[in-house]
Amino acid sequence: MFPNAFDYAAPTSLDEAVDLLSRYGDDAKVLAGGQSLLPMMKLRLAAPAWVIDINRVPELDGRRESDDALILGALTRHSAIEWDRDLDADYPLLRETAALIADPLVRNRGTVAGSLAHADPAADWAACLMALGASVTARGPQGDRLIPVEDLLVDTLTTSLELDEIITGVTVPRPAGRAAAKSLKLERKVGDFAVVGVSLQVEVGSGGAVSRVGIGLAAVGPTALRAREAEAVLMGRPLGPEVIREAAALAAAAADPASDRRGSAAYKRDVVRVFVERGLTAVQHRLADGQALGA
Amino acid sequence: MALEITESRPLGKPIKRKEDARFVRGQGRYLDDIKLPDMLYLALVRSPYAHARITRIDTSRAQALPGVRLVLTGEDLAKMNLAWMPTLAGDQQMVLATGKVLFQYQEVAAVVADSRALAEDGAQLVEVEYDPLPAVVDPFWALSPQAPVLREDREEASNRIFHWEVGDLDGTERALRDAATVVTERIRMPRVHPAPLEPCGCIADYNAARGHLTWYVTSQAPHAHRTVLAMVAGLPEHKIHVISPDIGGGFGNKVPVFPGYVAAIVASISLNRPVKWIEARTENLTSTNFARDYHMEVALGADRDGRVTALRVSTVADHGAFDAAADPTKFPAGLFSIVTGSYDFPVAYAAVDGVYTNKAPGGVAYRCSFRVTEASFLIERAMNTLALRLNMDPAELRQRNFIAPERFPYQSPLGWTYDSGHYAATLQKALDIVDYPALRREQAERRARGELMGIGLSTFTEIVGAGPSSTFDILGIKMFDSCEIRVHPTGKVIARLGTRHQGQGHETTFAQVIAEELGLTTDDVLIEEGDTDTAPYGLGTYASRSTPLAGGAAALAARRVRDKAKKIAAHLLEVDEAEVEWDGQNFVAMGAPDRSVTMPAVALAAYTNLPHGMEPGLEATYYYDPPNLTFPNGAYVAVVDIDKGTGAVTVRRFVAVDDCGTVINPMVVDGQIHGGLTEGFAIAFMQEIPFDEDGNCLAPNFMDYLVPTAVETPHWETGRTVTPSPHHPIGAKGVGESPNVGSPAAFANAVIDALSPLGVTNIDIPLFPWKVWEVLREHGVAE
Incomplete structure (x- = not known):
């Protein structure tokens, strides 16, 4: 209920934040939205000596678009994406995913980058951003480096960030062709961690053949996973029941879930199959109905 | 502005709940809203093991922490004969463990400090060494002769607490043999928790000079809790004042007495300062019932x-x-x-x-x-x-x-x-x-x-x-309930009951019952519950008993008030009492419908213009023992x-x-x-x-x-x-x-x-x- 005593710093520039991280290293935790860190501190599961609150760092706010990507500042809240319908034009999977996260209170405070840095395998953003081929930019004393989300997530609650590095933004590539997306999540109640989550986006070329596809899986492995073999089987073919079933079976095989109170490994794997099939079928209909962009 | 509820004959009407105005505006007063001067905070050290011998408890580091005022262990309580307390079911329960622990999260020590955070810091510094024992989790295994006997305090060397049966076994077996169809099923109703929004807690405020304990507690049964406390702690009952403030849901969770309550009272008596203990959510789900x-x-x-x-x-x-x-x-x-x-x-x-x-x-x-x-x-x-x-x-x-x-x-x-x-x-x-x-x-x-x-x-x-006194009691106290009604000179009513609502709407529904009986509006009747110094004795609110018992008491107490009011009305109408009729809202002179008096008029007369020889005032109390x-x-x-x-x-x-x-x-x-x-x-x-x-x-x-x-x-x-x-x-x-x-x-x-x-x-x-x-x-x- 009450955290251990800690010191608190609220830097007002990125350099200052990185400097603090360099100084305190393992004794420090970065506070962005606080939706994972603060509950862990209150339960005394996390007891950092220093909390570095980055909410007053102006460089981390806001977002911008380039010709080929959307760059989200590290303080972008889930709700900022949830309510921005303009994103649907180029980035249909983002709002699909944002709307499924926890509850409005968490969405109002929690941040996309914070969720990635926390590296909970059941988190929604990691699976979504893997499917989109997104990367994060990390700033350390040596400067910036770009890390694909897949390389960022090393293990449960473990990232490839150095102790003195901080995520400054998330880069989401713009689809080249017509794209449609779907996010599905099974939870026992609103706000529960996912039993299984599936985020997928499909781009098709002029002939209707799949030109790019990303299938991200949440809560079925030590990190979020990308169902590479399922993606591969879809490439170059038009979406149809048979290939969708094939891909769904491959995605289920790619899942590596653990048995727990949310269900057995066999159950979760089967829900992956069902969700990938449903998701791809929904995407197929969206593409056919002209709901997709770039049409 | 308060809600005005002026409807007459309110029984059966969808009157808006009087208590909601303060609840929805955040103006309720729950246990954790109460802060007394010089108040200290208590945190409990809990067992990580479900079954283990305690081999050593070292409190020295906790006691050395600045701001920690007291550390209590089961051994300390044993010296006061308070290491165990009786349960309402006739068993006994450890307050703070001595010898061994019997469930994960069991209370092992208590730390009292200047702030809640410091109390929790102190609790972390209490060092307890355990020697783990095999845990008995399956109740069917618990009943087998090979299972370890868990309760060493009992004479009976068995994990069976009781065997209870009712009905006609032979007749039932015969009828099942003769039945054209017999279905069998194993039906499991799993362990769940009432999980009220507000967890359990208390503030014990002992005043040594007065020899008096004020005890604010999340209680569905404040009178019963006072009596239990008087019996257990040896404090005189009239010097224990139990106040059950607004309660954020009970659902049965707030009927028993918990170890944290006893620890807070002992701490307050030891330190002569108010001590607050309130559970965290995990404590509520894992230890309190x-x-x-x-x-x-x-x-x-x-x-x-x-x-x-x-x-x-x-x-x-x-x-x-x-x-x-x-x-x-x-x-x-x-x-x-x-x-x-x-x-x-x-x-x-x-x-x-x-x-x-x-x-x-x-x-x-x-x-x-x-x-x-x-x-x-x-x-x-x-x-x-x-x-x-x-x-x-x-x-x-x-x-x-x-x-x-x-x-x-x-x-x-x-x-x-x-x-x-x-x-x-x-x-x-x-x-x-x-x-x-x-x-x-x-x-x-x-x-x-x-x-x-x-x-x-x-x-x-x-x-x-x-329930009926012939059958129902808790530790011997019969399970009646009560209502006391006082009608003040302007016709406004304060009614107090032995129950304690936790969201049920008593402040509205009991006001409706009394207003209906007295020809008043719901707004005219203020319901008060939860203060043992003012409310009549009752067994509390659980088991859907408030309306069957206190509701009955409210109606019958109101009728007693009306009986006296009728005599005063006869005096005001200058007719014999036998010639006065109650029409649901007024007393009317029989055969002269234009001659009537209202209850507020009678109430005023009860203090200003009484029939010769009548005792002043207009009030009644009813202790209802249902048939x-x-x-x-x-x-x-x-x-x-x-x-x-x-x-x-x-x-x-x-x-x-x-x-x-x-x-x-x-x-x-x-x-x-x-x-x-x-x-x-x-x-x-x-x-x-x-x-x-x-x-x-x-x-x-x-x-x-x-x-x-x-x-x-x-x-x-x-x-x-x-x-x-x-x-x-x-x-x-x-x-x-x-x-x-x-x-x-x-x-x-x-x-x-x-x-x-x-x-x-x-x-x-x-x-x-x-x-x-x-x-x-x-x-x-x-x-």
Whole structure:
């Protein structure tokens, strides 16, 4: 209920934040939205000596678009994406995913980058951003480096960030062709961690053949996973029941879930199959109905 | 501005709740809102093991922490003879552990400090060494001779707490042998927790100079708690002032006395300063009283026409480490003997064995009149199994077996006298609202398409309002309740009752009862509860007993006031008392309808213009000892759809028709039904507190113990039939618990109905999607 005593710093520039991280290293935790860190501190599961609150760092706010990507500042809240319908034009999977996260209170405070840095395998953003081929930019004393989300997530609650590095933004590539997306999540109640989550986006070329596809899986492995073999089987073919079933079976095989109170490994794997099939079928209909962009 | 409620003849009207203005504006005053000068905070050190010897406790580091004022251990309490305390169930429970711990999260030491954070820091510094022992988790194993005996304090070397039985075993066995059909089922009602929004806590404020303890406590039964405290702590009862402030939900969780309470009182007496203890959520879920945890086995016999002939029930009740149930003393398994339900069984037998295990102690009556939910779930599930076996529609089976309206008062084979009911009419109303024949047609069409749709019924009978003094007491104190009414000179009323509401709406509904009897408006009547210095003695609010008992006392006290008022009215009207009539709002001179006086006019006269020789004032007190219990009942219909891919169940419709006798306030009744159905929904679909083989609690927080939000909660449709209780002063029966008692079986029966073409007759609740999926896959169903 009450955290251990800690010191608190609220830097007002990125350099200052990185400097603090360099100084305190393992004794420090970065506070962005606080939706994972603060509950862990209150339960005394996390007891950092220093909390570095980055909410007053102006460089981390806001977002911008380039010709080929959307760059989200590290303080972008889930709700900022949830309510921005303009994103649907180029980035249909983002709002699909944002709307499924926890509850409005968490969405109002929690941040996309914070969720990635926390590296909970059941988190929604990691699976979504893997499917989109997104990367994060990390700033350390040596400067910036770009890390694909897949390389960022090393293990449960473990990232490839150095102790003195901080995520400054998330880069989401713009689809080249017509794209449609779907996010599905099974939870026992609103706000529960996912039993299984599936985020997928499909781009098709002029002939209707799949030109790019990303299938991200949440809560079925030590990190979020990308169902590479399922993606591969879809490439170059038009979406149809048979290939969708094939891909769904491959995605289920790619899942590596653990048995727990949310269900057995066999159950979760089967829900992956069902969700990938449903998701791809929904995407197929969206593409056919002209709901997709770039049409 | 306060809400103005000026409607006359308020009984039965949807008066807005008077208490809501302060609750919705954040102006309630809950335990944790109260801060006394010089107050200290207490935190508890808890055991990480379910079963272990304590080999050493070192408090020196905690005591050295600046700001820590006191550290208490079981050894300290033992010197005061307070290491153990009695439970309401006649067992004893450790306050702070001595020798060994018996459940994970058990209270081992207490740290008192200047702030709550410091108290928790201090608790972290208490070093306890444990020598782990094998944990006894399975209650059936606990009963085997090989199992270690957990409770070394008892003379009896056994984990069996009690064996209780009722009914005619031989007759039941004979009838089962002769029955054309016998169905059997093992029905499990898992361990759950009432999980009120506000956890349990107290502030003990001992004043050594006055020898006086003021005790603010989250209590559903403040008078009983004061008496228990006087007996345990040796403080004189009149020098204990118990104040139960606004309560954020109780549901049975706030009936018992907890170790944290005793520790806070000892700390306050030791330090001569106020000490607050309030639980964190995990502490509430893991240590202060679970509910249910019944393993039931049923055999139900029927003749060729589907008429029930016999019921045999045997149950193992897992009470955890201490029997800390809050049942009436003569009823170790509560009122479980209501298990014959709404059906006319000629003969029945029920047995319950209470068992100790290495789990948190309990179990309380979670929104239920002492094990009535378990009984209702069992019989409603068993009737469903019988309908499946007979291939008979479950509504038809029930109609065939209901106790007929002309049989009331009905003598049940397990010893109860049901007061009233019209079960067939109540069920028919529910079937009409939901259009049952159309639903069955739709189900047949969907089944033909391979879809899984289910319709579940529950036609339950409760037993509430404990109870008559001939049978009911808690530690010897009879279970009456009380009301004291004072009418002030301007006709405004303060009424105090022995109950303590926690969200039920007493400030409105009891004001309606009294205003109706006195010809006033609800706004004229202020209801006060929860202060033992001012309120008359009563046993508190749980088991749906407030309306049956305190509600009866309120009506009868008001009638006493009216009796005296009538004499004053006669004086004012200058006629004989025999010539004065009460028309519901005024006293009227017989034969002269233009000559009347109002209650406020009489009230003023009671202080200013009395008949010669009459005692001044206008007030009355009534201690109501009811002649019988009341038997609310209802018919619930759940309609569900199952997702074959995930096993997830959607509740498409839920119709609840309740018969709680006279309705005091239909809006409050609907609110009670909505809340209880939501809890029943949670119990059926998402709640349980499981343990691993080492006795570790696997649902110690709201991440793992699930409480539904508005998003997943179904839409509730309510209806009513009104069959008044013939013996209650206004015919009311009590209603708060019906939906929690009646609904879990309706949900389970609906899911089983959907799966019944596969041959499924039972799935244990909670019906998590994975569980339904496993049943589907076992039967070769997949998307």
